[in-house]
Amino acid sequence: MYSYSEFDEAFVRERVSQFRAQVERRIDGSLTEDEFKPLRLMNGLYLQLHAYMLRVAIPYGTLAPHQMRQLAMIAERWDKGYGHFTTRQNIQFNWPKLKDVPDILDALADVEMHAIQTSGNTIRNVTADHFAGAAADEIADPRPVAELLRQWSTDHPEFQFLPRKFKIAITGSPNDRAVTKAHDIGLRMVRNEAGEEGFEVIVGGGLGRTPMIGKVIREFLPREDLLPYVEAIVSVWNLLGRRDNKFKARIKITVHEHGIEEIRRLVEDRFTEIRPGFSGVDQEVLAGLEAAFARPSLPERSLGGFESAYTNDPVFRAWSDTNVAEHAVPGYGIVTISLKAHGKTPGDASADQMRLMADLAEELGHSEIRISHEQNVILPHVHKSDLPRVHAALKEAGLGTANVGLASDIIACPGMDYCALATARSIPIAQEIAERVDELKIEHEVGHLKIKISGCINACGHHHVGHIGILGLDRAGVENYQITLGGDGTESASIGERAGPGFSADQIVPAIERLILAYLDLRESDSETFIQSYRRLGPAPFKAALYPETAEKERADAA
Template sequence: MYSYSEFDAAFVAERNRQFRGQVDRRLSGALTEDEFKPLRLMNGVYLQLHAYMLRVAIPYGTLNSTQMHKLADIADRWDQGYGHFTTRQNIQYNWPKLGDIPEMLEALAEVEMHAIQTSGNTIRNVTADHFAGAAADEIADPRPIAELLRQWSTDHPEFQFMPRKFKIAVTGSPNDRAVTKAHDLAFRMVRNDAGEPGFEVIVGGGLGRTPMVGKVLRAFLPQEDLLAYAEAVVSVWNMLGRRDNKYKARIKITVHEHGIEEIQRLTEARFEEIRPLFKGADQAQLRAIEAHFAAPDFADRPLSGFERAYNSDPVFRSWADTNLSEHKAPGYAIAQISIKKHGDTPGDATSAQMRVMADIANEFGHNELRISHEQNVVLPHVHKDDLPEIHARLKSHDLATANIGKISDIIACPGMDYCALATARSIPVAQQIATRFDELKLENEIGDLKVKISGCINACGHHHIAHIGILGLDRGGVETYQITLGGDHTETAEIGTRTGPGFGYDEIVPAIERLVAAYLDLRLTEDETFLETYRRIGMPPFKEALYGEAANKRSKAA
């Protein structure tokens, strides 16, 4: 993984020094909150309902065991003993004191981490496939490209005060695990007719109050042109993007208003203008970056321990069947650690759990961890014969829940428990759904089902692209939850369709239960997923399950 250069270290140190002075002036009253706001946002500091919040960047979701240990230490020293992993592969601390945040940033710098551009109207943390460098279906590891984009975008003088925030994702696999089509700009690795790798460029995706699936801006872009093309796209939007209305400022609205053909024309013209200015410097930098991402030395070992545990221990077998994915190296697996134990807060990890995961990665996982956009932690390179020991250690710290991809593996924003923008609670709804279906013992029978919950229209919980999406809203002072069906975050991305009127806080879990019962009755085979069933038969049967007379009678009886 990437290590800081002298320039990186000096840059972060200077930014931290500047912010320390800004915090001192805010605490002394020399800066008002309005004056301080743009300064804190540039350094990842938000003002939530009850306290400040610090959002720490985990570029493309990759970190090592030393960094994870430091995140645990920060949680203990300056927060309340836990951190919250987010859908942008970051970690948030919800309870720091403003005067302590400069110290937190200094501690992060000790392990080559920072909070720069995790907020504000700038280019945010570049995200990537959390299986990058390990996936069996991968064309190439996209993380060197993600790191190149991170370096280019950090403190870019033209892109610090844009119309709105700007999010970039990169994937190297045909199976999209990076939610590329819901990003402002995305690069999806493909091959041309000659078999050469390059990128499909996607622009104008996004969720929030106006959800849109990204459009293809270029079908094939040679890798050597990627950085110049990225600059062209952002430059065109920075000129065209609206600054009179923040709700219409994102690039998705710019693409919608001007049309993809006009955006293509302007982007290509800008690209041809700036392309000669790069003079190959970006490619030299990319080659230097690639050296940091060499694959580990994979061992050739027997699998007797794995096979013995798999055949004799049903708990281990259930976890292995659910939480492991195919690795590109023989004898290895990608292990996903669920931070979604039934009834717990999705994405929250205690400092003790962080240390356990760090130690496991150091001992068994080539010193590497990933944070997924689904708010879980990934061990990308583990030998299968080490998995029984790994599972035992995870189990002792409530980290061995076998529910990856299941109904309790819920993405949820912090909602009204923390966020000043939220209009409804998300966390309790997620906890109740997970607990209810654990009680019913239906998760394995249900199979692959993505439930995602947002506590307001900003859609930080990705509810628009869930198989079952839940949006919490305030209706006359009462929490109301709308349901959408048929969303998809993969390469076949779709925005979900609203089912109809919303449900009260006490009604939403029974409503989800009715939806799932309808699916189990309607599917053709046990292997037909919820999304496949929905695409086959459409909305009406599910709407009947939610709102029909029989459903209303069951609700009243309950």
């Protein structure tokens, strides 16, 4: 993976020492909160309901074992012994004290990490396919490009005061695991008719208050044009973006208001103007990055240990079938470690669990770790004969849940248990749904199902692209949960549609249960997934399951 240059190291250290002085001046009263707030947000420090929260960047979700161990150390020394992995592939600490934050940032800098541009109206952490560099369906590893974008966007002088935040996602695979169509810019690696690698560039996607599926602005962009083209998009939006209205400032609204054709024309003009300024240095940097991200050598080995465990141990078999994905190299697997044990908080890992995952990555996973936007941890290169050992160690640490991609593998934002913006809680709903499907023992039968929960309209829990989305709202001083159906965050992206009136905190879990059971009755065969059934049948039978009284009344009225 990428190692900091002298420039990176000096830059990150300087920012820490600047922030240390800013915190001192805030505490001694020389800075007011109004003056300090933008400074702390530039360093990822939020004030939440019960405490500060520090959001640490995990660039494109890639971590090394020694970095994971440092996160564990920070969790124990300055927090409450755990961290929360987010839907942006980052980690959040929920309980730091203001005076400790500069020390935490120094400890992060010790392992080439930081919290810069994890907040504020800047280009945020570039997210990537969490199977990058390992996936069997991949054209190329997207992370060298993601790192190039990170270097270009970090402290970019033109883009420090954007109309609003700006998020870029990239995937190297036709199967989109990076939700590229719901980002300000989505980049999908493709090949043209001549077989050359390039990008399909998608712009103006986003969730939140006005969910939009991104539109293709350029069907094929040659690799060497990437930085000037992305810079052209951001600079066009930087001028056009609605700074008068926070809710209309994101590029999705700019694209919606001006139309994709007009935006394309402006971007192409700007691109033509700035392209000559890119002399090719970026391509030299990129070549170096590609070497840094080269896949480790994965030797051929016997599969003996795997096959006997697979045949004899049904618990291992279930885990292996659910949590291990196909690797580009025969004999290897991509392990997804579920941070969704039934009844636990989605995305949380204790310091002990972090250290165990670091040890496993080091001993059996070629020292590579990824964080997924689905709030799980990935060991991308594990030989199948090592899977029984990995599984046994994970199981002992409470990390062996075989539910990846299933009903209890729920994305949930922190919601009103932590977040100052939330309108309702998310975590307890996720915990109760997971416990209920575990009680019913139906999730393996139900199969692939994405449930996503957000505790407010900002949609950090990606509820719009959940097959079943849940949005927590405050309705007249009571928590209320609205269901959306039919969302999809993959290459066949769609925004879920609201099913009807919301449910109270007591009613929401039974409602989800009715929905799941109705799907089992409705599906044509065991291999038809929830989203496929929904697309085949439309919302009516699912709504009937959610609102049986309304359905009953309609039948009576029709009779």
